[in-house]
Amino acid sequence: MTPEWPFLSLGAGPGEVSNRTLRDHMRPVVGHYDPMFIAIFERTIELLQRVYETRHDVVVLQGETVLGMEAAAASLFAPGDVVLNLVSGIFGKWFEGFITRAGAQTLEVGVPYNEAIDPEDVRRALRAHPGVKFLSVVHAETPSGTVNPVRDICAVAREFDVITIVDTALGLGGEPLHVDEWGIDLAVAGPQKCLGGVPGLALLAISPGAWAAMERRAHPFRRSYLSLLDWRDTWAARRAFPHTPSVSLVYALESVLAQVLEVGLERHIARHRAVAHACRAGVSALGLKLWPARDAIASSAVTTVRTPDGLDAGALLARMRERYGVGVAGGYGELAGTTFRLGHMGRSAHPAALGAMLAVLERSLADLGRPVAFGAGVGAAMATLATWE
C-alpha cells in the first residue's frame, strides 16, 4: 500500500507535531502589525529566552535554521578574522563555507564523523593560535547522531576570550543547554527538532559580547536578510519588523515553547534521553551496529544506525513507510546509504512511538530477508524504560 501519509513520521526532523501545535498554528492570519500578533511575538520571545536559559536577547529569523548560522557568520565575521571551526560531522564542515563567504579564515579542529570533539584539542589549538577571535561548533550532528561537549568547549573558549557560536539545531530541547551559564555567545536552533515544532524559523540567542562584536566591525552588517543588527534596530528597538514575519510559524513556535515549558525543560530533556537510550538498546538487540563510536556521545534525538552488509537502506525505509506506515530517515550526505536514522524528538520522544518504530523495523527487516528474532528489539527497548516518566 501507498498510504496518503505515514502513520508516524519519525525521521530526522521535521516530524510529528501535537494536535495542540497544529491548532495554534492555524490561528487567524493577520497583518504583522496587528496588536494580537505583536503580543504573541513578544510572548514568543520571552518563552524562547526561558528555553535558552538566557537573560539576554533572542532573535527569531524568518527562515530555516541554517539561515541563522549564515546570518551569524555574516554579521560577526570580517575579512581577516580567524575562526576556529570544530568539525565532527557534516554540518560542522558545512559552516566553513559561511566563514569563507564572510571573508574570514578558517582554522579547523576535526575528528572522524562518528566521534566528538575533545575540549583539550580546543585548548591546544587556541594556545597555538592566539589570533583566533571566534569558535564555532555543532552541539549535536543530525547526520551522525552525535553530541559534542559544548559546556566544556565553551569553558575553554572563555579562557581565551573567544566568542562562541553554537549550532544547537538538534540540541535545544533534547540535550542539556544553559546558554548564560555556559557562556555561549550565539546559539542557533530551529523549532522542528526537539521542540516538536514546524520548520521555517531560526532561533538565536545572542550575548552582549556577540552584539558588541557585530557593532565593532568597520562596516557593521545591515540591510540584509542575513543581518542580525537589522532585527535589533527594528524589533528590539521599537517593536517593528525589518520585513514580514512568517505569521503562522510564529504561532506554532509560541505553542511548542509553551508546551515544553509546561512539561518542564529538564523533564522534556530527560524524556529524550530515556527514549534514545531505549532505542539504542533495541537497535543493538537486533544485531545492528550504532554509528556513534561510544554510547556517551550518542544523540538523544536521532539514532544513526550503520546499514548492515547486504541490506539496501533505501529498500528498508520504503518498506517501513509504504507497508507499515512509519517514516524514518536515510543517511545524509557522506553517510547516505551506509547509515539510516531513527528519530525520537519532540512529540516522538515517546515510548509508544518507539514501540511502533521498532516493531515495524523488525517486521521490515524480516520482509527483506534478514533473520529477525521478532520482539527482540522492542522488548530490549521497553525493558530499559522502567524509570520513564
Place this chain on the structure above:
Amino acid sequence: MTPEWPFLSLGAGPGEVSNRTLRDHMRPVVGHYDPMFIAIFERTIELLQRVYETRHDVVVLQGETVLGMEAAAASLFAPGDVVLNLVSGIFGKWFEGFITRAGAQTLEVGVPYNEAIDPEDVRRALRAHPGVKFLSVVHAETPSGTVNPVRDICAVAREFDVITIVDTALGLGGEPLHVDEWGIDLAVAGPQKCLGGVPGLALLAISPGAWAAMERRAHPFRRSYLSLLDWRDTWAARRAFPHTPSVSLVYALESVLAQVLEVGLERHIARHRAVAHACRAGVSALGLKLWPARDAIASSAVTTVRTPDGLDAGALLARMRERYGVGVAGGYGELAGTTFRLGHMGRSAHPAALGAMLAVLERSLADLGRPVAFGAGVGAAMATLATWE
C-alpha cells in the same frame, strides 16, 4: 506524568481520527440550507449507500448510534408485534428495552456473552413461533468483542418473511457486510468505530420492506426525533430537514466514507482482520486469555481480554495511559473489571498502532509486577503480519 492527551487513543471507539478527517471536520459552519451543505449531505448519502452496499435508502440521524436502534424500534414496532431478539451480549440485551417501550413483545434466543448465535437456533425459534414479524441482532458486540453470523441469520429470517434489524455499530467497515445481498432490512451503525470517524450520528440503511412496515402501521410514527418517516418525508422527498443537522459531523462523515472507499472497502476490512489476528496472537503470547470462546467469532475491531487473576484492570489501564500514553478501554457493564479491551479500528487498525499498544501493554504489566517476557507479545503479533498490506 499526566499527559494532556494520550499519545494514541486505542479504546473501543471513538478514537484516533486521521488528519484529513479533522481537516474536513472543520469546514465552514454554514446554515443547513446553504447549497454547499446540501451538496455535501447528498454526497454523504451516496457514499454511505456504497459503504452499506445498498441501492436502497440510507438515513443519517443526528445522534449517537443507539438513537438509530431506538428509532428503528419506535418506527417499526406496534403494540402486539412479536420481535425475536437475539442476545449474545450486552447491547443485544439492551435492545429489549426499546422493544418493550414500543409496546411490542420480545422473544429471546440467547447464548453466553462470549459466544455467538447459532443460525439453527434462529430457525428453530421462528418455526416454533410463526407470529414473529421482526428479528433483531447485533452484528458485533463491542463489550464482548464477538461477531454473530449475520449473513446466515438473515438468510433464515427471509425464509420466514421476517424483517431484520441489524446493529452493526462495530461491524460496518470492519466485518464483511452486504446489506442488499444479505437481505438486511434495517442496519444501524455509527461513524466512530471502523470508519474511523467522529461520533454523534446514526447511520441507517432501510429496505423498501422496512419502509412499508413503518407505513403499514395503524398509526405511523411521525413528528418525533425518533421518527424515520420524518426523514423520508423531508430529506428524501424534498431535500429538507426535519430539524437542524449536525453540520460539522456530516462533514467528518463524508470524509471518512470517502477515505474508506478510496482504500477500497474490501481492503479496509482485510486490514482490520489482519491487525485483529495479530493482536490476538500478541495477547496470547503474553499468557493472557481472550474473552471470546473461539477465534472464529472474535471481532476485527476490538479484542476483549480477560483480566488475569490478581491484576487490577483499572490500574493497568491507568498505567498504560498516564505513563506511556496509550489509552485502551476497560470492560463494559457486566464485563467491567473482569475484562479490558484493546481497540484496532478505523485509522488504528494499523501495525504501527498495534506495535505501540502491545509494547506499552508489556511494559505496564511488568510495572504492575506481572512476569513479562519483554517483546513476546509484540513479536508474536508482528510475526503474523507478513501478508499485511
Place this chain on the structure above:
Amino acid sequence: MTPEWPFLSLGAGPGEVSNRTLRDHMRPVVGHYDPMFIAIFERTIELLQRVYETRHDVVVLQGETVLGMEAAAASLFAPGDVVLNLVSGIFGKWFEGFITRAGAQTLEVGVPYNEAIDPEDVRRALRAHPGVKFLSVVHAETPSGTVNPVRDICAVAREFDVITIVDTALGLGGEPLHVDEWGIDLAVAGPQKCLGGVPGLALLAISPGAWAAMERRAHPFRRSYLSLLDWRDTWAARRAFPHTPSVSLVYALESVLAQVLEVGLERHIARHRAVAHACRAGVSALGLKLWPARDAIASSAVTTVRTPDGLDAGALLARMRERYGVGVAGGYGELAGTTFRLGHMGRSAHPAALGAMLAVLERSLADLGRPVAFGAGVGAAMATLATWE
C-alpha cells in the same frame, strides 16, 4: 459565480463560528471515558450553569435542540396531564405534537405569529383551568424573529405552581435570561445560535422541581434516548454516560461557553441588541417592512423581513449568496416566501458583519430591479451604533 462557500454565513443559525471555536472543535478525538474528555465535559457543565445562571443541574443531550424539547415532554408529561402551550409562532405550535405524543392534553393560548404572548392572557388561562400542571413557551421564535416576555410569564406560572418549560434556542446568549431568578423549571437551547457554536447538542437547565415531577410519575421515563433521568442516573450520579457523547461537539460547546463568559454574558447580550437595533434601522431605511408587529418584541438574533410585493425572495437570497457571498435565510414554514431573515447572532452579532450584509442586500435588491438609494440601509444602521462596544 458560485463560490465554494459564502464569504459570510448570516442566516438563522448555524453560521459563522470563530477561529478559536474551530480550533477547539478539532481537539483530539478520544474515547469518552478518557480522563481528558471527562475533565472537559465537567468544565462544560460548569460553564453552562454560569451561562444559564443556575445553581441547579444542566444536561447536555447528544442531538439538536428539538431533541431537548421532545425529551422534556417525554420525561415530564404523563397521560392525563394538562399543558398550557403558548403559541406565538411555528415552534410554539410544533411543541403541541410532543405534548400529544406524551399522552398529555394541550390547552393553547395563542397570538398571531408576528405578536408576543401577553402574560395577562396566561394568568386568565391558568385561573380558568386550575388543573394545568405545565406551561410551555418559546422564548424567541426563530421564524418570526419575535420574543416572548418569559420573565413575566414565568412569574405568573409560579403563582399557580405550574412547572415551566422554555424553549430558548434563539434566546440563550442573545436575550436576557436568568433561569433561577426567573424560576424557569426547564430551559432548552442549542450551541448554534447566539452562543456562536456548532450544532448537534441540546442544552438543558433543569430545576429540582422538574426532576421531582419526572420522578413522581407512575412510570418514570427511563432507558430511552429521550430520557432525562438516564442522564441523571449516569452522568450526575457517577460521571458515566448513557451512550457515547458527541466528543468533538462537546469540545466546541466548551469553547463557545468560555468565549461568551470571557466577553461577559451581559455585554454579549448587549452586542446582540445593538446590532439587531441597527439592522432594523437599516432594513427600514431601505423601505422594507419588518415582520414583528412592534419593535419592542423584535429578536436580537434574527430580523425577519416581509418580502416586498413583486420580489421573489428566493431570487434575492440566491443573488446575495452566489454573486456577493453573503448567505441569509429564507422564511420558514408558513412564513416561507412572504418573509426572509437576516441573522446577527454569536460571532455575527457584529457591526462588520452587519455592514457587509446590508451592503450586499442593497446591491442585490438593485440587481433585481428594485429602486435602491445606495448606502441608505448601511448608513442608517451604522448611524445607530455610536454606543456599540
Place this chain on the structure above:
Amino acid sequence: MTPEWPFLSLGAGPGEVSNRTLRDHMRPVVGHYDPMFIAIFERTIELLQRVYETRHDVVVLQGETVLGMEAAAASLFAPGDVVLNLVSGIFGKWFEGFITRAGAQTLEVGVPYNEAIDPEDVRRALRAHPGVKFLSVVHAETPSGTVNPVRDICAVAREFDVITIVDTALGLGGEPLHVDEWGIDLAVAGPQKCLGGVPGLALLAISPGAWAAMERRAHPFRRSYLSLLDWRDTWAARRAFPHTPSVSLVYALESVLAQVLEVGLERHIARHRAVAHACRAGVSALGLKLWPARDAIASSAVTTVRTPDGLDAGALLARMRERYGVGVAGGYGELAGTTFRLGHMGRSAHPAALGAMLAVLERSLADLGRPVAFGAGVGAAMATLATWE
C-alpha cells in the same frame, strides 16, 4: 472592546485566508524527504508556473518575499555591473541597498512616490547608458498603492538586451502579469498578498537568460541561503533541498495556487480590479483623497488614502480595529502618518469585505468627530459593482 482578533483583517497583507487554506496548511508535518511532501512540492512548482504564466523555472525560497529580491541581487550582480533601478516608491528605493551590497552600481530613474515610471524615461536612460546590464522595477508599490507599466518597461529593456528583475509582491494575482510573454527575466512575489496565502516564502520565476547570467559570473554565487543556483543544483537537478523547506508553508502555498487557478487567473484579477475600483469610489465619496496621482495607476490590491488634515491616522485605525473589528494598515516608512491603507487582496478582494470595511470606516470617522454622511462611502462603492462576478 479589545477583541481577541479583528473580525476581518484587511490591511496591506498578510490578511484573511480562506478556511480551505487553513485546512491545507495543517496537513501532517512530515520529513521533507517523505514522498508525500515531495509530491506536493512538485505540484506546487507546476501550479506556480501556471500562475506566473511561464514555461521556465520557478523557485520557492524559504523566507519572506524580500529574501527573493536580495537573492536575485546576490545571485545576478557582480562588482562592476550597472543596474538601472526604477524608483516609484519605498520598495524600489530599498532595492538599491541590495545592488550596493552585491558590489554593483546603481543608476536610478525615479518619480515621486505617488506616480508611476514612464517607459520613455527608461528608454532614454538605457540609450544614455549603454553599459547597463540589469533593470529592476517594482510592479506594484505596497506603501503607495501604485502600479508601474511593467509590460512596456520590459519591452524597452529587451530592446537593449537588459535583464529585468520585477518585484511583483503586490502584483501577482492582482494585476495582469505574463512572465514569458512580457519577457521578464526574474520575478519575485509572495503568497500573502493577492494569492490570499500565508507569509514566509518567496516565489521566483527565472528565465534561461537569468540563469545564464548567474552562471556566467566569474564566481557564481553558491552555498548561501541567498543562492538561487543552490536550488537549481538540488531541487531542479535531483529533487533534493539545499536545506529544510518550510513544510507547512508549502502546503498553504499549494492550496492558494490551486484555489486561484480553479477560479481562473483572469477572473481572480478582474475581481481585484472591480473591488479596488469600488473602494476608490467609496473613499472619494467620503471626501477623502487618494494618494496615487491618477486613477489609472492605482493598485488593485491596496488603496492608499491621504490622511485628512486634523485626523490622527493611528487613532482612526485603532478605532476601526478595537471597536468595530476591522484591521486596516497604517502608512509605511516615509508615508507613515500622512497616509493609511485599505486592503482588498486575495480572499478580501470581495464586495462583502469591502462593505464591512467602508461601513466601519464611516462609523469610525464619525466617532473621531469628522463629518460623515453615513452610507455615502459604502453606497458609492456598491453602486459601481453592477458587473462584479
